Amino acid sequence: MTSEVILCPVCGGKVIFQAADTVSRCSYCGSPVLGKSQDRNCVHHPDTLAKAVCNICGDLICELDMQKRVGNYGGKLFTVVNCTKRECVRESEWARPVNPEYERLTNMDWADKIDNSILRITGMGALLMVIFELFFFLSMLYIQFLTPWGLSDNIPYWFIRGDQVIVLSIVGNFISAMLLQTGLQVYIHERQLGAGLMLFVILVIEVVVLVFRGLQFNLLNFPNGMYLLFLLGAFVFASFLVFVGALLAIRIGWKKRKQLERAMAELGLSK
Amino acid sequence: MDTIFDRPRALRFIGLTQMLFGLLGLIAGIGLLLAMETGVADPDATPPYVLLIFVGVAIPCLVIGNYVDDLRRRAVIAQILYSFTAVILTALFLGVYGIDYHWTFPWYETTFDVFIGNLAAAILVIQLLFGLYLIVKWSDVVPPPGVTIERDRTRARLIERGELPSPLSTHLLAADGKTELPQEEGQRLLQVRKLVTEEGMAILCSNCGGATPLTKVDDDNTLRCDYCGVRLAVSSVFVPCEHHPEYLAATSCAVCGDHFCRMCLTAQEPPVDERWEGSTVFLCQKCFEGRFKPAVTTSSLVLPIENLFGVAGGRFSKLGQLYGKFLRAYGGIMKHVVRFSLRMASSMGRSGRGGRGGDNAASFFILMIIIIIAIPIAVGFILLVAGIVIIPLLFYVGLVGVAIEAVRIIRRTDFISLQEAREKGIKLAKPVEKKESVLRETTRSWEGPSLAGASRKSAFESRRDYFGS
Numbered sequence: 001m002t003s004e005v006i007l008c009p010v011c012g013g014k015v016i017f018q019a020a021d022t023v024s025r026c027s028y029c030g031s032p033v034l035g036k037s038q039d040r041n042c043v044h045h046p047d048t049l050a051k052a053v054c055n056i057c058g059d060l061i062c063e064l065d066m067q068k069r070v071g072n073y074g075g076k077l078f079t080v081v082n083c084t085k086r087e088c089v090r091e092s093e094w095a096r097p098v099n100p101e102y103e104r105l106t107n108m109d110w111a112d113k114i115d116n117s118i119l120r121i122t123g124m125g126a127l128l129m130v131i132f133e134l135f136f137f138l139s140m141l142y143i144q145f146l147t148p149w150g151l152s153d154n155i156p157y158w159f160i161r162g163d164q165v166i167v168l169s170i171v172g173n174f175i176s177a178m179l180l181q182t183g184l185q186v187y188i189h190e191r192q193l194g195a196g197l198m199l200f201v202i203l204v205i206e207v208v209v210l211v212f213r214g215l216q217f218n219l220l221n222f223p224n225g226m227y228l229l230f231l232l233g234a235f236v237f238a239s240f241l242v243f244v245g246a247l248l249a250i251r252i253g254w255k256k257r258k259q260l261e262r263a264m265a266e267l268g269l270s271k
Numbered sequence: 272m273d274t275i276f277d278r279p280r281a282l283r284f285i286g287l288t289q290m291l292f293g294l295l296g297l298i299a300g301i302g303l304l305l306a307m308e309t310g311v312a313d314p315d316a317t318p319p320y321v322l323l324i325f326v327g328v329a330i331p332c333l334v335i336g337n338y339v340d341d342l343r344r345r346a347v348i349a350q351i352l353y354s355f356t357a358v359i360l361t362a363l364f365l366g367v368y369g370i371d372y373h374w375t376f377p378w379y380e381t382t383f384d385v386f387i388g389n390l391a392a393a394i395l396v397i398q399l400l401f402g403l404y405l406i407v408k409w410s411d412v413v414p415p416p417g418v419t420i421e422r423d424r425t426r427a428r429l430i431e432r433g434e435l436p437s438p439l440s441t442h443l444l445a446a447d448g449k450t451e452l453p454q455e456e457g458q459r460l461l462q463v464r465k466l467v468t469e470e471g472m473a474i475l476c477s478n479c480g481g482a483t484p485l486t487k488v489d490d491d492n493t494l495r496c497d498y499c500g501v502r503l504a505v506s507s508v509f510v511p512c513e514h515h516p517e518y519l520a521a522t523s524c525a526v527c528g529d530h531f532c533r534m535c536l537t538a539q540e541p542p543v544d545e546r547w548e549g550s551t552v553f554l555c556q557k558c559f560e561g562r563f564k565p566a567v568t569t570s571s572l573v574l575p576i577e578n579l580f581g582v583a584g585g586r587f588s589k590l591g592q593l594y595g596k597f598l599r600a601y602g603g604i605m606k607h608v609v610r611f612s613l614r615m616a617s618s619m620g621r622s623g624r625g626g627r628g629g630d631n632a633a634s635f636f637i638l639m640i641i642i643i644i645a646i647p648i649a650v651g652f653i654l655l656v657a658g659i660v661i662i663p664l665l666f667y668v669g670l671v672g673v674a675i676e677a678v679r680i681i682r683r684t685d686f687i688s689l690q691e692a693r694e695k696g697i698k699l700a701k702p703v704e705k706k707e708s709v710l711r712e713t714t715r716s717w718e719g720p721s722l723a724g725a726s727r728k729s730a731f732e733s734r735r736d737y738f739g740s
Contacts (some may be wrong), residue, residue: 005448
């Protein structure tokens with residue numbers, strides 16, 4: 001006869017019950033599971049169903065005995081729960097207690113929908129800008145080295161033919177990468193306002209650099225007008241998306257900042 | 272599970288030597304083609320030789336050598352066959368032509384000889400040794416059937432250090448909780464199971480995902496799944512999921528601490544910390560995205576700006592480091608070379624007065640110095656020219672990678688719930704990969720040297736032993 005295997009309700013791993021009357025942990029993920037003969041109620045309030053497990057002693061506890069803390073695990077913030085026993089509190093002091101009222105006042109779920117839109121608008125705009133820059137780089141190399149127009153010194157250079165194209169294109173690619181990076185930061189509550197403002201600054205730099213490059217490379221005299229039109233169209237569209245996204249990010253980010261300030265003022269907290 | 276680091280050194284040597292043979296074959300084939308183009312080699316007789324070198328040496332040696340180096344069973348078999356075929360052919364060749372057989376090639380005003388017979392003898396000895404070694408050490412060089420080899424070096428390193436226990440199988444289990452169901456049976460079960468129940472809050476099965484009412488929990492705090500029949504432990508969390516109140520929460524999110532069911536959780540690798548007992552942490556979607564708190568995620572949206580440039584410029588800096596090393600070494604050697612040549616020059620002047628022998632010695636040393644200087648200059652020049660082309664190219668490729676990663680993030684395809692991961696694993700018959708974002712540091716980015724202490728390592732080892740047993 002084979003012994004019965006009991007699976008962890010979270011990960012499906014094998015659960016080894018080390019003691020039948022206390023919380024056991026899954027062999028794989030470490031999730032707490034009830035012992036086989038364990039009471040499901042809080043150890044301090046026998047009539048109340050338990051809601052958590054103390055991360056120190058492993059007791060089942062209800063909300064009345066629960067302390068929620070946020071602790072730094074090597075730079076990452078994790079939430080842990082401990083009971084009110086003195087030794088458990090002492091052992092958990094590396095984590096700071098959570099202020100539930102502050103959590104409630106700073107809840108930003110209201111912005112979920114608009115934040116999703118902002119991320120997509122700025123992200124798409126910045127992504128288009130990166131693609132535009134990559135295309136611009138390749139097309140300029142082609143024009144410089146493989147067309148009679150480029151080979152007849154219409155594009156200036158410093159030392160060897162094409163050096164300006166390569167250096168200025170790399171600069172453009174860097175700026176577009178910064179734009180993309182900043183464009184993705186608008187999704188994070190704390191960085192939204194700053195990212196929105198930063199997007200404006202980088203967008204202005206990007207426009208200036210692009211115009212400078214166009215003039216420097218003498219593209220106004222390039223024989224194929226469609227190429228120039230295509231470049232300008234793509235650039236204007238991408239810039240428009242980034243611009244709109246940045247405006248929205250500033251607006252929503254400002255509201256969130258005010259919400260945080262209000263919460264702190266209401267609870268008498270200092271920054 | 273074994274890792275690529277369990278490979279014997281001799282096997283690596285065989286793999287690399289075989290690849291070197293392949294590379295030499297490739298160079299020889301290209302050389303013959305060039306010789307034919309320039310009229311040195313006979314255009315009628317050369318193509319069969321070129322074909323023979325490519326098909327018989329270059330391609331098989333490169334392919335087999337590469338896979339032997341990867342610790343693959345079939346590659347070792349192929350290597351043995353190849354070695355003995357080579358032994359037979361070279362033995363025949365030596366029998367027919369003898370060991371003194373050689374080719375003479377014209378080289379400007381002179382000629383040079385390729386001692387084919389000697390080469391064949393060397394190949395015979397080497398391949399014989401390779402073949403015999405692989406047969407004698409069969410059990411060491413071939414992973415047993417059914418053993419998975421982790422070839423990804425990052426993951427293999429974690430496994431070797433005992434920080435990454437073997438992942439759970441994605442196959443559905445039979446009612447005994449041990450036997451894996453065949454794929455068809457698993458799929459059938461997934462098709463018939465129901466995710467809802469009319470009898471109050473339900474618990475979602477971690478095997479098949481079916482919902483069984485909590486009213487069916489036995490007195491021993493376990494529950495038999497209504498659909499696949501496995502016996503489930505019951506979580507200590509008796510609260511509903513934040514998003515699905517009809518289901519019991521499986522556990523709490525490690526970051527926000529709220530309670531979620533299996534459908535709302537994603538599994539991540541754990542932090543390296545003695546305070547963390549499990550081999551996994553679970554996060555809800557919001558914390559996975561890291562919108563408010565810096566979560567432990569594999570592809571969170573929190574992208575440190577320096578990492579973007581790190582990715583795009585990472586390869587650039589690696590090349591830069593190589594250049595730096597080369598230039599430092601070059602400078603170090605040149606210092607001695609210049610000093611040496613100056614001494615030689617001064618001694619040459621003195622010895623020149625005495626007789627003719629000193630001039631010959633000086634000429635020899637000057638020739639040596641030229642060789643010593645000429646080689647690094649040539650290598651440096653090649654590196655410089657290659658750098659001018661390769662660095663912008665790598666930078667460009669890095670940016671394309673960044674753009675692709677950004678698309679993934681904007682589409683939010685990174686989050687895969689436990690439920691999805693399991694179902695995909697069963698439907699596709701392979702576990703869903705937990706891909707690390709190229710834009711972010713690894714999940715163990717915080718692991719500093721201080722954490723790699725002996726006591727900590729022994730804790731990992733003990734955990735590994737525990738899981739291994």
